[in-house]
Amino acid sequence: MRTFVHGAAVWDVACPQRPSRVAGVTMAGFRVRDLDALRMVPHPAVTLLLEFGAGSPVMDCAGGRQQRGSVVAGPGIGSGGAVWARGENIECVQIRLSPVIARAVLGASPADLDGIVIALDDLWGREASRIRERLGETPSWADRFALTDASLARRHEAGPPVDPEVAWAWHRIVGDRGLVRVDDLAAELGWSRKRLWSRFRSQLGLPPKRAVKLVRFDHAAHRLVAGEAAARVAADTGYVDQSHLHRDVKAFTGATPATVAAEPFLAVDDLAWAGPAAG
Template identity: 65%
Template sequence: MVAHAVLGASSELGGTVVTLDDLWGREAVRIHERLRAAGSWEDRFAIAEDVLARRGDAGRAVDPEVAFSWRRMVASRGRVRVERLVAETGWSRKRLWSRFRAQVGLTPKRVAQLIRFDHAAHRLAAGQRAATVAVESGYADQSHLHRDVMTFTGTTPGAIALSPFLAVDDVAWPFTRARSAAVPIGA
């Protein structure tokens, strides 16, 4: 959704590589010049943050129904059914899929799968057993989890469990950093 507002791009660009010049034209050239002239990385990051914030504020609005559906998917960790989102937004299934895909770049079902997988991957890295993660993350069984892990990463749940960068990512899922305990903070 942020890309929709900030980049001004539509879902037709999905799966392609496009230069910033192609998206923003002369503004991209001016930004490149400002970044090259900046005296430090701190200055460059400040320029980038300012540009992205301005573009986000002035960018294309995301439909409230799309934003609502996104928030519901994140809150449920990908376990909300699309039919329920359709009922809650008051839109038809076709309209929700069309607008969601245009503004997010993926269908609601694919986004829910990715959110569910991300949550499961972090739990695996936090030291939970694959069978437990599968059941508690909404997978039909452990083999279903295994298939998603293979699809999204090309590796096994065991390999994901050994991914140290996931074990310390408390931004996406607030789990303790200790690999032996996978209890949400505050629980």
């Protein structure tokens, strides 16, 4: 376990020693004594948070709604700056699920999670409590990751796969870092734009055009965190100009590019998610 320090943020971070047995799963462990108003920056994956510590994370969502404890959220959690996390004495395993496998692992379509955060108990029932108890009884991070991975693998094997054409379209978007036109994807598949939109939205939880924008934003945001100038980032990541980048960042986060560049939620990625991204 290593310590991440970024401004006022001080977190202990653990990483698995080997990749998940399920392609499209990445995970990290966090121990946070005092989490104070962390902006959840949208990410192109389904987020699954399994908490087991003495404290309990709190998600403050739009409209004054709150979720406590283990939660799950669809791709793009926190759009518009709508979700903030806080809490004390938090210990958790955070999992990023590629939308391609999320339906099988969760037992529900990511489309049911569009723009919202829900309690894992509401989705998995008693199983969520059992996982929490077992994680709390497990002494090492290596064993916690193994336990979590085994549970995810069982659910994945039992769940329905997405259409191979939909999986191909997602991987193409991720591989091209959002620099692909939806019309071109549909043409390469031999599908109509309407058919691609419908299948993609129902199986992955977001329409293809938003997926393109989200993947492009994610790539640009991490380059901003790395210290690159906004004008250079805009030019290299497919934005018309710096103003276009500014509008997109504002829409996704509710903040300016300069503010996003200092977000610990993004800065921790090089430590916590150093392995292959969930594609």
